[in-house]
Amino acid sequence: MNRYGLLIGLILLLASCRAKPGTAEARESAPTDSTVVQALVFPFPEIPATLTEPEARKSYLLTHYWEQFDFADTTLVNNRDVTEQGFVNFIALLLDGTTPEELTRESLANWCAGFVGKEHARQVLTQTADDYLFNPNSPFYNENLYGLYLETLLGMLPQTDAMRSSYQFKLKLVKRNNPGNRATDFTYYLPNGTRRTLAATQVKGDRLLLMFYDPECESCHEVLLQMAADTALAEAVRAGKLSVLAVYTEGNDEAWRKALPDLPKGWTVGIDHEAVKTGALYDLKAMPSLYLLDGQKTVLLKDAAYEKIRATLAL
Structure with a gap:
């Protein structure tokens, strides 16, 4: 029982x-x-x-x-x-x-x-x-x-x-952004200044792991290290079975750029100029905040632990 x-x-x-x-x-x-x-x-x-x-x-x-x-x-x-x-x-x-x-x-x-x-x-x-x-x-x-x-x-x-x-x-x-609903669109910028939106982001393998993060927070750092060391995740990205989009939400451009080398190759990394936080587009009460989306940006998992996302993706 x-x-x-x-x-x-x-x-x-x-x-x-x-x-x-x-x-x-x-x-x-x-x-x-x-x-x-x-x-x-x-x-x-x-x-x-x-x-x-x-x-x-x-x-x-x-x-x-x-x-x-x-x-x-x-x-x-x-x-x-x-x-x-x-x-x-x-x-x-x-x-x-x-x-x-x-x-x-x-x-x-x-x-x-x-x-x-x-x-x-x-x-x-x-x-x-x-x-x-x-x-x-x-x-x-x-x-x-x-x-x-x-x-x-x-x-x-x-x-x-x-x-x-x-x-x-x-x-x-x-x-907002509950499983089965379309994820809220937002704008982010690549390190070279290119402007993109979530809606227009290309997705490989019909799965997008969306992560809102701050490299200066301890819990984010721990999860990022876990994900960076995950060979199964790296292989899924390399083989085109999954896309990863990591978006920095805190507005400190210097801190964001300083931590860019720590993120794995193959990920798309952007900064949103605090649009997500100030517009309350996503609930960021705990960081990092992880979402699993499909290719049409429908939410499959909302604000989920990385272990649950791994299990869902069968990594």
Whole structure:
């Protein structure tokens, strides 16, 4: 059983086995003056015993997940063991691969409705969503769910809300250059000054590895060294099975030219004069940013790790 499946089982078991208030079981387990008050735990909803099918129980849990959570209690909101762990369990359920989009949207709407009018809770929970769903280093990184959350939140905020433009900007980023869509066109310049566009870039073997990079960033340097040492990649480029386009996005012409000799032969290397970054044409929150395109510039992989691109290309 995978970790999400195990998590679902544990949460459903927890929700169904909670003692009902007023029962003997609840009275026996309740703290007394002589006992130590237990640490706070996330207040999961109690699933009706009449719901026996796993799908129905999961649907009820997600729909009512946040109903007993007090978003106005700043102490509770600040308790990471409760709030953050509760959120992690929540998105794990949403991302288990079996949750319909309609249920996902309803669950997100109920969650957003709880904090949207509570300034502190909103600040904490929107940052939590960014950290877990929009950070590429997070194991829960998922732009699709993040986009659904942003759409839900924007649908509830007043038009005059000061954060609307920030949320709208992020939503535009996650909707751009997704697999199956045509990659956004942009202009870049070769070392000799020749002007080119992505759309007009010739592609060999119907595959283009597009890389946005900065040789002065440590992570970029590590990935570039890995790619430069990859003999299978070099052979694919030499044999015309693949084209590589590396575009420098940071605007320091001197730094870009100084690092040109470090890039492998056979690659097309350009500088975009910061057009991609300033126009937010691609999401460059983590560098390098790698995309796999076909010959028509349709996105096959978006902002993917080099290992995943290698596996897709069967290098």
